Amino acid sequence: MYTAKITMSSSYFLADTIKTYYEDHGDNRSYPLILIHPIGGNVLIWHHEISLLLKSGFRVIAYELRGHYRTNMGKVGAYTMQDLVNDLHQLLKHLNIKRCSIIGHSIGGIIASMYAAQFPDSVDAIVLINSSPRKFEEKDLEKHFKTREVAIRDGIEALAEYKLQTFDETRDLLKDKRHSDFFRDVFTKTSVEGFVAATIALYTVPENVVEKLQTSNCKVFAIVGSDDDVFTRLLKETKEEMPEMELKVLDGSDHWVIIEKPKEMYDILMNFLRKLQ
Amino acid sequence: MYTAKITMSSSYFLADTIKTYYEDHGDNRSYPLILIHPIGGNVLIWHHEISLLLKSGFRVIAYELRGHYRTNMGKVGAYTMQDLVNDLHQLLKHLNIKRCSIIGHSIGGIIASMYAAQFPDSVDAIVLINSSPRKFEEKDLEKHFKTREVAIRDGIEALAEYKLQTFDETRDLLKDKRHSDFFRDVFTKTSVEGFVAATIALYTVPENVVEKLQTSNCKVFAIVGSDDDVFTRLLKETKEEMPEMELKVLDGSDHWVIIEKPKEMYDILMNFLRKLQ
Numbered sequence: 001m002y003t004a005k006i007t008m009s010s011s012y013f014l015a016d017t018i019k020t021y022y023e024d025h026g027d028n029r030s031y032p033l034i035l036i037h038p039i040g041g042n043v044l045i046w047h048h049e050i051s052l053l054l055k056s057g058f059r060v061i062a063y064e065l066r067g068h069y070r071t072n073m074g075k076v077g078a079y080t081m082q083d084l085v086n087d088l089h090q091l092l093k094h095l096n097i098k099r100c101s102i103i104g105h106s107i108g109g110i111i112a113s114m115y116a117a118q119f120p121d122s123v124d125a126i127v128l129i130n131s132s133p134r135k136f137e138e139k140d141l142e143k144h145f146k147t148r149e150v151a152i153r154d155g156i157e158a159l160a161e162y163k164l165q166t167f168d169e170t171r172d173l174l175k176d177k178r179h180s181d182f183f184r185d186v187f188t189k190t191s192v193e194g195f196v197a198a199t200i201a202l203y204t205v206p207e208n209v210v211e212k213l214q215t216s217n218c219k220v221f222a223i224v225g226s227d228d229d230v231f232t233r234l235l236k237e238t239k240e241e242m243p244e245m246e247l248k249v250l251d252g253s254d255h256w257v258i259i260e261k262p263k264e265m266y267d268i269l270m271n272f273l274r275k276l277q
Numbered sequence: 278m279y280t281a282k283i284t285m286s287s288s289y290f291l292a293d294t295i296k297t298y299y300e301d302h303g304d305n306r307s308y309p310l311i312l313i314h315p316i317g318g319n320v321l322i323w324h325h326e327i328s329l330l331l332k333s334g335f336r337v338i339a340y341e342l343r344g345h346y347r348t349n350m351g352k353v354g355a356y357t358m359q360d361l362v363n364d365l366h367q368l369l370k371h372l373n374i375k376r377c378s379i380i381g382h383s384i385g386g387i388i389a390s391m392y393a394a395q396f397p398d399s400v401d402a403i404v405l406i407n408s409s410p411r412k413f414e415e416k417d418l419e420k421h422f423k424t425r426e427v428a429i430r431d432g433i434e435a436l437a438e439y440k441l442q443t444f445d446e447t448r449d450l451l452k453d454k455r456h457s458d459f460f461r462d463v464f465t466k467t468s469v470e471g472f473v474a475a476t477i478a479l480y481t482v483p484e485n486v487v488e489k490l491q492t493s494n495c496k497v498f499a500i501v502g503s504d505d506d507v508f509t510r511l512l513k514e515t516k517e518e519m520p521e522m523e524l525k526v527l528d529g530s531d532h533w534v535i536i537e538k539p540k541e542m543y544d545i546l547m548n549f550l551r552k553l554q
Contacts, residue, residue: 073354075429075469075470076425076473076474077350077354077355078355078473078474080477152353192352193352193355197353200355200356200357200477200480204477206415207415
């Protein structure tokens with residue numbers, strides 16, 4: 001299916017005490033796209049995107065955040081968003097990638113935004129999938145008081161079920177058993193510690209990311225499921241501050257668009273990426 | 278020195294996976310004061326206050342926050358301010374304390390404020406020592422990017438030295454060897470994990486604490502060292518919103534007033550506590 005020159009290497013990159021798992025797909029002379037998964041995600045969640053983007057001729061690098069599946073937590077069990085940005089910076093330095101575009105889902109898009117704001121000469125474009133560069137409101141994060149409690153008390157499998165049964169954003173996945181099974185399979189590979197730390201890191205999104213993106217040359221694209229209230233609101237606010245951002249709304253979809261609508265997502269993604277040339 | 282009926286018990290209280298260390302000094306029929314230490318502190322830091330408040334006839338309960346000296350971190354290495362408030366709630370329930378006043382230094386005062394805002398019928402007064410019920414500004418917390426890095430990379434002893442040599446707030450302690458030795462002795466009993474988690478928890482202070490305190494009957498007193506810029510500013514802003522708060526400024530003192538000026542602090546404290554009757 002792939003041409004012979006396409007190679008894949010999966011490896012660990014060690015920065016301080018964080019051993020970051022990453023996969024490097026395709027020709028390393030091709031243009032690099034970096035994929036960053038959401039909280040409770042990992043490289044597995046991108047399997048459609050990796051295969052489709054590879055066929056379109058990109059080099060695709062996907063890695064796992066602290067405490068998610070094959071990346072460890074390091075010496076301590078708490079981190080800020082800036083720590084996650086530093087981890088990405090170390091990884092790109094290690095891979096000797098000087099310019100790239102970054103595709104991030106949810107927390108992954110926040111990392112992409114902060115990275116592009118901090119290293120404007122290294123990032124041509126960011127694609128935010130159900131994500132935004134704006135600071136959350138306090139109420140947006142309150143649901144995680146309960147998710148953390150369930151995770152700590154009952155474990156990550158119980159949290160996956162709790163999310164599927166309780167949250168609008170994941171309840172849609174139950175309509176298709178393949179979707180809910182896939183969600184369970186990916187989500188339960190997250191460590192409780194990683195989940196807790198990541199949801200608390202959401203409080204540490206800096207205030208000036210949009211402002212910094214405005215003064216950079218980095219293109220900003222965004223995709224949001226119409227039923228994802230929080231990110232629909234945050235992206236609407238972002239669009240007001242940054243009218244040049246291209247925003248696509250995927251009707252009848254919620255937070256987990258990657259799982260629910262891979263084909264539609266890919267079409268929008270390619271439409272964005274074509275504008276980079 | 279103490280009368281016979283004064284007893285002290287030190288014990289652990291277990292809530293979920295958190296084993297909270299606490300000391301319960303004095304007659305349990307006396308009015309209870311709860312002491313909450315700052316980040317990098319523990320029960321040792323209150324030794325002057327415990328002895329003086331005991332002689333004044335109070336029951337004095339001091340405990341240690343997650344990851345600080347004799348209290349463990351539990352299953353995960355990250356927590357929010359609300360988790361610390363819940364720990365205090367569990368402890369007071371365990372001790373069957375229905376009404377009390379709370380004295381908190383720095384993060385301890387934030388916990389006191391949030392607790393009083395949430396349980397207005399349980400708290401007669403809070404005393405904030407270099408602390409405030411207001412949310413921090415982003416820049417107030419930026420110094421901890423460096424302190425966390427030092428702690429994780431070089432350990433807690435190195436962080437104690439770094440703080441003593443670098444920070445205005447602790448540099449004053451070097452003027453008196455007894456102060457700096459005492460600071461080192463207390464501070465280095467903190468776990469790296471506890472320090473990191475607590476500094477990140479500072480991002481999670483809710484916005485509406487002052488508002489809730491205004492509508493409660495809880496009296497609010499505050500003491501601040503004149504050289505502590507952050508808390509002087511935050512307390513000035515608090516005073517504007519809540520003019521009934523009594524604020525005392527301790528001239529020529531910084532963040533570690535407990536260590537630097539125990540006598541002056543005690544006089545102000547007793548002056549506050551006399552108003553409770």
